[in-house]
Amino acid sequence: MRTAFINTLCELASQDPRIWLLSGDLGYSVLERFFARFPTRYVNVGVAEQNLTGVAAGVASCGHIVFTYSIANFPTIRCLEQIRNDVCYHELPVKIVAVGGGFAYGPQGYTHHGLEDLAVMRALPNMTVLAPGDPVETALATRALVNWPGPCYLRLGKARETVVHQNPPDFAIGRALRLREGRDVTLISTGATLAYTMETAGRLATQHRIEARVVSMPTLKPLDTAAVAAAAHETGGVVTVEEHSIIGGLGSAVAEVLAELAGAHGPFARFGSPDQIRERIGSQAYLRDQDGTLLDLVLVTLKGRAT
Amino acid sequence: MATDNTHTTIPLARRIRARAVRMVHHAKASHIGTCLSMTDLLAVFYHSVLRVEPRRPDWPARDRFVLSKGHGAAALYAVLAERGFFPHAWLDGYCDDGSLLAGHVSRHVPGVDFSTGSLGHGLSLGCGVALAAKRAGQEFRAFVQLSDGECDEGSTWEAVLFAPHHRLDNLVAVIDYNKIQSFGTVKEVLDLEPLADKWRAFGWAVRELDGHDHAQIHAALGAVPFQPGRPSVVIAHTVKGKGVSFMENQLAWHYQSPNDEQLAAALAELGEQA
Ligand SMILES: Cc1ncc(C[n+]2csc(CCOP(=O)(O)OP(=O)(O)O)c2C)c(N)n1
Numbered sequence: 001m002r003t004a005f006i007n008t009l010c011e012l013a014s015q016d017p018r019i020w021l022l023s024g025d026l027g028y029s030v031l032e033r034f035f036a037r038f039p040t041r042y043v044n045v046g047v048a049e050q051n052l053t054g055v056a057a058g059v060a061s062c063g064h065i066v067f068t069y070s071i072a073n074f075p076t077i078r079c080l081e082q083i084r085n086d087v088c089y090h091e092l093p094v095k096i097v098a099v100g101g102g103f104a105y106g107p108q109g110y111t112h113h114g115l116e117d118l119a120v121m122r123a124l125p126n127m128t129v130l131a132p133g134d135p136v137e138t139a140l141a142t143r144a145l146v147n148w149p150g151p152c153y154l155r156l157g158k159a160r161e162t163v164v165h166q167n168p169p170d171f172a173i174g175r176a177l178r179l180r181e182g183r184d185v186t187l188i189s190t191g192a193t194l195a196y197t198m199e200t201a202g203r204l205a206t207q208h209r210i211e212a213r214v215v216s217m218p219t220l221k222p223l224d225t226a227a228v229a230a231a232a233h234e235t236g237g238v239v240t241v242e243e244h245s246i247i248g249g250l251g252s253a254v255a256e257v258l259a260e261l262a263g264a265h266g267p268f269a270r271f272g273s274p275d276q277i278r279e280r281i282g283s284q285a286y287l288r289d290q291d292g293t294l295l296d297l298v299l300v301t302l303k304g305r306a307t
Numbered sequence: 308m309a310t311d312n313t314h315t316t317i318p319l320a321r322r323i324r325a326r327a328v329r330m331v332h333h334a335k336a337s338h339i340g341t342c343l344s345m346t347d348l349l350a351v352f353y354h355s356v357l358r359v360e361p362r363r364p365d366w367p368a369r370d371r372f373v374l375s376k377g378h379g380a381a382a383l384y385a386v387l388a389e390r391g392f393f394p395h396a397w398l399d400g401y402c403d404d405g406s407l408l409a410g411h412v413s414r415h416v417p418g419v420d421f422s423t424g425s426l427g428h429g430l431s432l433g434c435g436v437a438l439a440a441k442r443a444g445q446e447f448r449a450f451v452q453l454s455d456g457e458c459d460e461g462s463t464w465e466a467v468l469f470a471p472h473h474r475l476d477n478l479v480a481v482i483d484y485n486k487i488q489s490f491g492t493v494k495e496v497l498d499l500e501p502l503a504d505k506w507r508a509f510g511w512a513v514r515e516l517d518g519h520d521h522a523q524i525h526a527a528l529g530a531v532p533f534q535p536g537r538p539s540v541v542i543a544h545t546v547k548g549k550g551v552s553f554m555e556n557q558l559a560w561h562y563q564s565p566n567d568e569q570l571a572a573a574l575a576e577l578g579e580q581a
Contacts, residue, residue, distance in 0.1 A: 025456060025489040025496055028562055044490055046459035046497035047426050078425065107334065107402035109409030111377065111424030279415040282404030 001156040001192070002099050004135035006030050008142040009067065013038050016146065020059055024052045024070035026099075031069065049074050053082035053094070060092040065146060071100045072112045076153065077120060087151045088126045095145055095152045096121075101131060101191050102243020103273075103287040104158040113287075114155065115273050118190070119248020121153040122221050128173060129221040131155040131242075133194030134164040137218045140171035148173055157192030164194050164216075174219050176227035182211030185266075185302055186231035187294070189241040190217045190250040193271075197241045200294045210302065220250060228257040232265035239269045239298055243288055246272040269301040312355050313521040319389060320350035320521070324550045325577045326385035326398060332570045334402035336410055340548040340560035342382035344485040344518070345452060348543055351524040352450065353386045361391040364417045368447050371436045373421050375429020376454035376483065377412040384408050384416060392418035427460025429453060430480060434466050437478035437538075448477045448531075456488035459497050464509075471510025476532035480511075480540040483518065485547035487558055503542055511540045518543030551576055 010033055013019040020041045021034050025048075035042035041064075045052040049070060056066040068075050075096050076083065087094045098114060105112035121129045128148060132138040138156060145152045169177045176188070180201050189197040194216050204210040213235050215227055231238050238258065240251040251270030258268055271294050278290065327342040353359075357370045374383050381401060388395045393416070400406040407415045411424025421432050433451035440447050457463055470478050484502070486493050493499055503513045512533035516523040524543070533539045547561070548554030551573040565573055571581040 023490065025459070025491075028490055028558070031490075044496050047456045047488065048459040048461060048497070050461055074425065105410075107336070107406075107410050109380075109411040109413055109422070109424055111411050111422065279413075280405050280407055281402065281409040281413070282406065286404040 001132065001135055001138045001161050002030050002159055004138040005097065005142050005154070005156060006034060008139045010034055010037060012143065012146050013041065016065070018063065018065045019146065020064050020066045022052055022056050022066060022068050024049050024068070024074055026070050049079040050082050053079040054086050056094045057082070057086035057090060057092050060094050061090065065093045065095065067095045067097055069097045071098060072105060072114050073117060076117045080120065083151070084124055088124045091126050091150045093150060095154060097154045097156065099156050100158050101155040102157070102193070103284040104192065106284040106287045107281050109281050110277050115243070115245045116248065117155060118220055118242070118244050118250065119252070122248065122253065126150050127221065128152040128219070129155070130173065130219055131191035132218045133189060133191060133216040134161055136163060136165040136168060137171065137216065140168070141218055144171065144173050155191060161192055162195040164198055171218070174222045174224055176224040177216040177218065178213065179216055180212065180214035182213040183235050184210045184212060185237045185239060185298060186213040186215060186235045187239050187241055187298070188215045188217050188228070188231065188250065188254060190220055191242055191244070193241045193243055193288070196288070196294065200298070203295055204298060208299065210298070212298070217250060220253060223253050223257065225257045228254050229261055232258055232261055233263065235266070237266035237268065237302055239271060239294070239301055241271045241294055244272050245275060246270045247275055267301050269297055271297050312525050316350040316354045316521050316525070319354055320347045321577055322389065323350060323382055323385045325574055325579045327381040328551065328565060328570060328573045328577070330381040330385070330398055330401040332565045333399065334410070335564045336381070336402055337562045337564065338378045338381070338410070339565070340487070340554055340557065341376065341379045341454070343549045343551060343554065344545040344547045345376070345379055345483040346382050346550070347519045347521060348452065348481055348483065348524060349382055349386045351521060351528060353390050355525060356528045357450065358447070359390070359418070361418065364392060368445065370448045370450060371420050371433070373423065373429040373432050373449065373451045374412050375423055375451055375457060376426065377423030378410070380408070380410055380412045383412055383419070387416065387418040390418070426454065426457035427462040430463050430466035433478050433480070434469050434473070434475060437470070437475040438473055440477055441473070441475065448479065451478070451480045453480055453482045455482060455484045455486065455493050455499060458482065458499050458502070467506065467509045467511070470538040474536045475538045476534070476536050478538040479528070479531045480538065482540065482542050483545050484542055485545040487547045487556070487561070489561060491558070506540045510537060512537045513540050513542065515542045515544065518545035519549055
């Protein structure tokens with residue numbers, strides 16, 4: 001995803017002189033291609049995320065579109081008040097990019113797990129929140145947020161994610177993307193769990209004769225509430241999928257829509273990280289499936305319902 | 308005395324280096340350069356300086372050691388195993404599924420007081436420990452191992468300002484000044500010089516030394532506080548990747564993990580077989 005991001009950004013920067021990139025001393029083997037071409041629109045601010053974000057706001061106030069780049073929680077939670085006051089309050093076009101959302105840095109430990117970023121960013125007024133599901137969505141999201149006004153947060157996986165979209169989807173900020181049809185349940189995924197969700201949907205069909213609709217939700221805010229309502233009304237249940245705390249992220253955002261929805265709908269469940277910090281670490285897949293797989297959760301959720 | 312100790316800490320440092328190289332090779336992990344640059348400091352800390360009891364890691368009167376540059380976890384775990392906090396065999400599972408030994412320092416590992424990994428937190432933690440000890444009239448001390456990169460963080464400098472104000476002479480900071488950070492040299496990214504003058508101006512007692520010279524390290528860490536009533540800082544001039552010639556002073560070895568041949572070559576330089 002980070003490769004899709006930087007290649008797209010370089011292409012956009014060659015056409016749009018307003019685009020700047022500020023790094024928090026990260027981006028080895030990724031950002032070189034940007035600063036080689038656009039040295040006057042690049043700064044490595046150092047390991048100093050609060051300063052990074054404040055400087056970005058200052059530069060943006062002078063008519064530029066400024067990308068800040070770091071990993072895990074460093075460009076978001078580490079400098080939260082700079083984002084809230086300097087960026088959001090001033091409605092400035094600062095585009096925050098975090099590599100390593102969710103458990104992408106699994107073995108590196110909890111400091112490097114991005115598990116609350118979506119909740120925190122989503123709560124900020126004026127902030128748009130994007131978490132693309134594969135490299136294709138990443139390139140499209142990068143392109144879209146340049147011309148989208150105001151503050152944005154782009155949460156990326158890391159590297160070598162599976163390409164899920166075989167054809168370019170009809171991407172727009174705020175629009176859900178349907179990848180698979182099915183009536184028994186809808187699986188809504190945000191971020192890099194998309195491939196995992198598609199794979200689970202395949203196994204539900206072949207092993208359990210459950211046909212799942214799969215919806216990718218690359219925009220967490222503004223949320224495509226119509227797509228959520230449609231899932232609830234047209235299919236037998238809704239399960240959200242994310243590498244994030246079950247508090248505050250996609251699961252919560254969808255639950256908010258469902259709670260206000262008129263009319264009955266099927267069961268609902270959230271696949272995500274429970275509200276706890278684990279003692280033991282491991283790979284991305286190991287941590288993601290600690291309390292059972294998505295397949296298990298879907299089966300439990302649909303249990304007792306005619307399918 | 309110092310000379311005697313170097314007879315023990317020099318071989319100890321060599322074993323830690325070899326262990327750390329094996330661990331990052333096994334886990335395909337980053338940060339071997341980080342580990343190697345502070346290994347000599349760690350060896351002296353855990354052999355000769357820290358008052359800790361491996362059989363009672365939660366002994367209330369223990370000195371606290373904060374590895375603020377938490378990405379050097381492999382070397383810390385190796386020295387903790389050497390000191391007997393947990394079996395050496397645990398090191399073989401570094402970063403594996405279900406392991407306690409995360410790639411950034413985790414407090415769930417016996418002997419570790421503070422989880423770290425986000426830079427610029429450690430000195431404040433040390434200030435808190437030192438303040439609590441002072442207020443309770445207790446003897447234990449706080450030692451904080453910093454990197455040069457995290458001297459970019461504003462939070463570090465908030466703590467630098469705090470400690471002398473509260474006369475925390477039971478606090479010792481050690482800077483692993485290897486002159487390289489994540490994405491360039493310190494000079495290129497954000498110059499820290501004149502570093503000693505900055506700490507001095509904030510009210511710290513400062514000593515500079517060669518961070519690979521065991522006699523110098525023993526002498527300095529055995530002499531804290533350098534001045535009564537002031538926190539002490541050791542600016543240790545080091546080489547990132549020290550001890551494995553092809554890893555020395557190479558930014559790439561902040562990230563790269565040795566392949567089988569590189570492992571064998573590194574271990575050979577450290578006097579071990581793969
Ligand atoms: C707050 C924060 N920002 C960014 C990072 C990512 N990061 C890991 S190591 C590092 C810098 C490495 O250089 P230095 O701190 O000097 O340590 P060294 O490896 O040279 O000992 C960075 C920026 C981090 N861990 N924490």
